[in-house]
Amino acid sequence: MSPLILDTHVDIRWPEPPDWRGETAQCVDAPKMRAGGVSATVFIAYVPQGPRDHAGHNAAAARAEAMLRHISARAEREQARFCATPDALEAAHGARLLGVLSAVENGYAMGRDLGRIAHWRELGAIYLTLTHDGHNDLADSARPKPKLGDGAEEHGGLSPLGRAALAEMNRVGLMADLSHVSKKGMLEAVQRSRVPVAVTHTACAALCQHPRNLDDEQLDALRAHGGIAQITAVPSFLHAAPPNGAAQADVARLVDHVEHAVRRIGLDHVGISSDFDGGGGVHGWSDAGQTDNVTAELQRRGYGEREIALLWSGNFLRVWRQVLRGAG
């Protein structure tokens, strides 16, 4: 059996998502997953940051729910299965079915209603990214949005509501994703969470200074609390942009970041994601059909079958199981 290759962060087009069962203009669809040997994808119900009032929160919640329902329906009438647990994902892989998973990006979609967390989990979501770009009612963002009136900091980490949301996520078994969260908020959430946390799409600040990246202190905190950093294929996180140019990166550079994290906190705390259709894509891994190139680069650098399986899904599944076991 080939290893379970899980991509933990992929956006979808919204509204009007194309039929993923056939070839699309997206980086990820069912034919590309098969071509690249991708076993499963976490598709994201992404909600852009908007006005933090009743109408804004209601619209955001409605969008998140519609996207989650669309994602789970992707597994119908296709050689695919919607997976809301690690066991279901492993069974789908064993049966050679594509795994379809879902998550919510931006706690803004919760508004101030903690009940939405259990509801999303009931709909099958596996994680919630606490913020996106711009502070929300739960936490400060690593990238404030001055256009929305953001200063550098609003809560100094998590807000009281953010702390309550984290406790509720722990209770219902919804993994906390700390991508996009400010350094203070991320470190606070790592400490407070009763179970390990994930950072599903990030890279290493030691190799590329970027507000979305984790510095070594943050990586160390993840290791100390059993969490995981999923290194992602966003060029500007991997390589500083040249003056007057766009950042460029290739698979080797992505794996440089993987190796930095592995050296710093150990192989058990590192994974890989693409952020395809949300800004991800590097030379050699520009869509799901080229995923074999990442595995080949890991092999070239001496990673064995066991290590590669851990990086592609084993570590993430371990964290996910700890989150589910800790629930209740």
Ligand SMILES: [Zn+2]
């Ligand atoms: Zn994101």
